[in-house]
Amino acid sequence: MTNPESAGSDYDVVISGASLAGSAAAILLARRGVRVALLERRSDPDAYKVLCTHSITANAYPVLDGLGLVPALEEAGAVRNEARWYTRWGWIEPKAAPGGPALPYAYNVRRSTLDPLIRSRAARTPGVDLLLGHQVTGLVEEGGRIAGVRASTPRGEREIRARLVIGADGKDSAVAKLAGVPARQYENERFGYLAHFRDLPLPGGIGQTWFLEPDMAYAFPNDDGVTVLAVLPAKKRLPAFREDLEGSFLSFVRALPEAPPVDSAERITKIVGTVNYPLVSRDPTAPGLALIGDAALTGDPLWGVGCGWALQSAHWLAEAVAPAVTGRGDLDRSLARYARRHRRRLSGHQFLSVDYAKARPFNPGERLMFSAAARDASMARHLYLFGSRLLGPMRFLNPVALAKAVAVNLRHRGPAAPVAFPAGAGAGAGAAADRGANAPGSGSGPEAG
Incomplete structure (x- = not known):
């Protein structure tokens, strides 16, 4: 220096x-x-x-490698960021194809x-x-x-x-x-709070994300046995959070499907966040x-x-x-x-993020792709590559992928499984689920994923 x-x-x-x-x-x-x-x-x-x-998404792994940081991150205990995502159709759990290469990754650190x-x-x-x-x-x-x-x-x-x-x-x-x-x-119509916990086990030891339409949450395991737990509710819930931040944070987490056992874990930081993050x-x-x-x-x-x-x-x-x-x-x-x-x-990518930041339920295109990913392993991998920013929007929504998503969902016709949402979080999502595939959605159809 x-x-x-x-x-x-x-x-x-x-x-x-x-x-x-x-x-x-x-x-x-x-x-x-x-x-x-x-x-x-x-x-x-x-x-x-x-x-x-x-969390560092997999698109940046080549840069980390070029910087020579990968061995140092591994030694520091950074966690390779596998993930599973909850939706109203169940969990999306991306796995490598049988006999194929491992899914790309970077790190939670x-x-x-x-x-x-x-x-x-x-x-x-x-x-x-x-x-x-x-x-x-x-x-x-x-x-x-x-x-x-x-x-x-x-x-x-x-x-x-x-x-x-x-x-x-x-x-x-x-x-x-x-x-x-x-x-x-x-404008971002969600606000967010997070805290770090120790001794907070997660299924499979991997990251969890909850798409609750419009609310969100995630839990990411990090280095030194610490898990970052975040909630991102729609702003209509902000008054209640402001009245009792800790109580609202914990109640939100407890109500998540397959909720992390937050009450038995040790919180090692304050709950921090922002109510305005454009x-x-x-x-x-x-x-x-x-x-x-x-x-x-x-x-x-x-x-x-x-x-x-x-x-x-x-x-x-x-x-x-x-x-x-x-x-x-x-x-x-x-x-x-x-x-x-x-x-x-x-x-x-930013265009799609701006649209989803309106804190709305999934639009028709998103319902098509996420429901297919919950039902089909290859569609789950496809969504994982997009979420890792290794695919751009045009490749993610290419005609072959859209046609396959339609075919997958046609094979799984029937009523959506009942979903439990945190109190007050799922009204829009539940109504959209009840309306089915013909429900109108904000945004621009499949371009707004």
Whole structure:
């Protein structure tokens, strides 16, 4: 780690935010010969993000592997994130095909483990100067483009110039705001609370997610025998939660189908959460500027995609701009290439998430795919690959998959099995189930999965 006061003031790249996205970008750029200043507003090298799903989806495994973090995560006890999902049609339990390859995975791991691990890896990477206690307060501009940052440090104000400034500073990105990059916000009609428990057994020892239409919940096993348990109810239930947070949280969990035995487990953290978590999208580039992670795109936390997208966007940016920021290419063209890839890979997923964040029951297309996945092993694998963000929306909803889902459901014609929902959670879902396959749904049919 470089002492902030002894570090040079000129770099190829300045990154604001030394959490997951920023640290990954710093490592990947420095390996390509880029001189990186990695700024972190907090002074504690072990600082970490508290409000998180603590899960990395399988789409990001290649990035973890490329960073050399897989052995360290395994040694730290990170849990390979298998999953099963509850629906009104029963449990969806993805399994590898007989004789086929194992299902792809990444990890469930607490940010208190993950963030210091990747930050220390960045600090040890030649070419990276980790500057703790550096908070960006302004941007340096030259000739209509961003050319550096001004930062508040323990020793006063400091200017750091670079060919490229990267905002990796979260959904409320100060860098994006200072650059005047507009944010498109979409209301999330769910709120969320989570807590960490020890000695909370889960069936099969794997993650559980409950689609209660419109309410949601999940339980993910993490490192050191700790399970993250989260509830994401529709906002109509917020007044009751505000009156008695702990009682409402526990009552919600107890009413889940195959509920985790929360009363016999040890809660080791406070119940924390947020009542307003909009989905945010920004243009990922501007002249001299790139945004990665939540600064560019903040997804709905119920899908657990934030960590995976943070790692992927860091990787895409490093691949696109590394030659240009060292003077061996056109930076604006490189940024445009990153922006195109970012939009192509993530905008479809975000569109569907925005629609489902309206806290509605499943629409007809979702009912088709989820019910088929509960009844057929190959459809369960197909849904698992989409949930892991290894398939885009068009491949998930391709004609062959839709035709197979129809065929599966035709073979299982009959009334839906009765479903128990937490009190007040299932009114919309129960009514939709009673109406059957011809029920109207909000959104855009099968495109809104």
